[in-house]
Amino acid sequence: MDTNQYLEIFLEESEEHIESLNENLLQLEKNPEDSHIVDEIFRSAHTLKGMAATMGFENMTKLTHKMEDVFQEIRSNSLKVSSNLMDVLFKCMDALSSMIGKISQSGNDSYDIDNLIKLLENGNSNEEIAVTNNSEESKAYASNEVNLYEKDIIEKAASQGYKTYSIEVVIDKNCVMKSARAFIVFNTLDNLGDIIDSKPSVEDIEDEKFDDRFTVHLISKHDKDFVKSKLTAISEIMEVNIEEILYSKEIKDNKNFEKAANINNDDQIKHSKTNKSVRVDIERLDNLMNLVSELIIIKTRLEGLESNEKKS
Numbered sequence: 001m002d003t004n005q006y007l008e009i010f011l012e013e014s015e016e017h018i019e020s021l022n023e024n025l026l027q028l029e030k031n032p033e034d035s036h037i038v039d040e041i042f043r044s045a046h047t048l049k050g051m052a053a054t055m056g057f058e059n060m061t062k063l064t065h066k067m068e069d070v071f072q073e074i075r076s077n078s079l080k081v082s083s084n085l086m087d088v089l090f091k092c093m094d095a096l097s098s099m100i101g102k103i104s105q106s107g108n109d110s111y112d113i114d115n116l117i118k119l120l121e122n123g124n125s126n127e128e129i130a131v132t133n134n135s136e137e138s139k140a141y142a143s144n145e146v147n148l149y150e151k152d153i154i155e156k157a158a159s160q161g162y163k164t165y166s167i168e169v170v171i172d173k174n175c176v177m178k179s180a181r182a183f184i185v186f187n188t189l190d191n192l193g194d195i196i197d198s199k200p201s202v203e204d205i206e207d208e209k210f211d212d213r214f215t216v217h218l219i220s221k222h223d224k225d226f227v228k229s230k231l232t233a234i235s236e237i238m239e240v241n242i243e244e245i246l247y248s249k250e251i252k253d254n255k256n257f258e259k260a261a262n263i264n265n266d267d268q269i270k271h272s273k274t275n276k277s278v279r280v281d282i283e284r285l286d287n288l289m290n291l292v293s294e295l296i297i298i299k300t301r302l303e304g305l306e307s308n309e310k311k312s
Contacts (some may be wrong), residue, residue, distance in 0.1 A: 007103075007107075010055050010103075011100060011103065013051065014098060014100055017044045017051075018100065020044050021041060021093060021096075024037050024040050024041045024044070025041065025090065025202075028041065028081060029086050032080075033081075033270055035075070038074050038075055038081075040054065040074060042072065043072040045178060046064075047073060048060075048096075052064060052109075057109040059109045059111045060112050062117070063095060063116060063117070064096070066117050067089070067120065088120055089120075091116060091119065092120070092271040095111055095116055098113050153219070154219070162193070162220065163220060163244055164196075164215075164219050164245040165217070165218045165220065165224060165225070165242050165243065165246055166244075167189070167215065167217075167218055167240065167241070168239075168240070169182075169213060169214055169216070169239075170238045170239035171212050172238050172239060173212050177205055179207070180257060181236050181237070184234055185216075185237070186216075192218065192220050192222050192226075192227055193219050193221070193222065194218070194220075195216050195217065196217050196218070196221045197213065197216065199214065199215045217245070224244060
């Protein structure tokens with residue numbers, strides 16, 4: 001079976017399933033007894049396994065199959081969700097993201113999954129999880145929830161003097177049009193560097209499928225205080241929390257990262273295939289801004305009418 005013609009579809013759908021898995025794992029970490037979330041994760045892992053098997057990617061198939069087994073055990077109440085198990089599952093997500101990156105670049109899913117398989121088999125024990133030198137080097141970035149695919153971008157950017165920030169933006173709960181306010185934030189950040197990821201997704205932010213906050217990962221040459229000052233100057237932004245995602249020399253020296261493509265100049269950073277900057281649909285934004293303008297006009301008219309009534 002010639003699978004080359006289906007590769008692009010496989011990559012797109014796999015990225016969607018991995019994003020769904022990541023989001024559901026974060027929810028499971030907060031609600032370990034939620035069977036609905038467990039079912040969702042099981043279905044995503046099962047689908048991803050089937051897709052990988054069809055395309056002939058053995059490492060991806062084996063890892064997702066083992067993840068599927070783990071969640072089947074959780075569904076049958078023979079295994080409990082623990083902090084150790086969650087750590088292992090997030091390491092698996094890093095590995096899957098890395099595999100997708102390698103498949104996109106070289107067409108193979110080469111990855112040492114043996115240790116991850118063992119960790120999955122022992123992930124619910126009380127013993128401390130051993131850290132190896134492949135997917136587990138993500139420890140340097142763990143608090144920022146970035147995957148190995150993003151780490152490649154961070155490594156390349158750091159070699160050119162760029163910094164990477166995890167930025168949480170909190171919008172006023174009384175804001176009438178959160179998506180319009182989010183657009184201004186994205187536009188401001190886009191002028192300061194490159195956005196490589198957002199949580200929730202751009203589509204959900206456009207559709208206002210978020211509460212009062214969202215997080216973006218930004219690559220920029222500007223310092224943290226400067227970026228924060230630009231964001232806090234935007235009206236209806238109540239809070240901005242910025243944490244630099246530190247680059248680890250240990251990761252740079254690791255052989256698993258030596259094959260990463262080099263970035264030689266600023267233009268390549270902005271247009272690298274792996275650095276798909278977040279862009280918000282222009283037509284939607286135009287509509288949003290037109291609505292904002294109309295609201296301002298209506299507000300001004302109402303204030304004028306109120307003033308005239310008081311005078312009379």
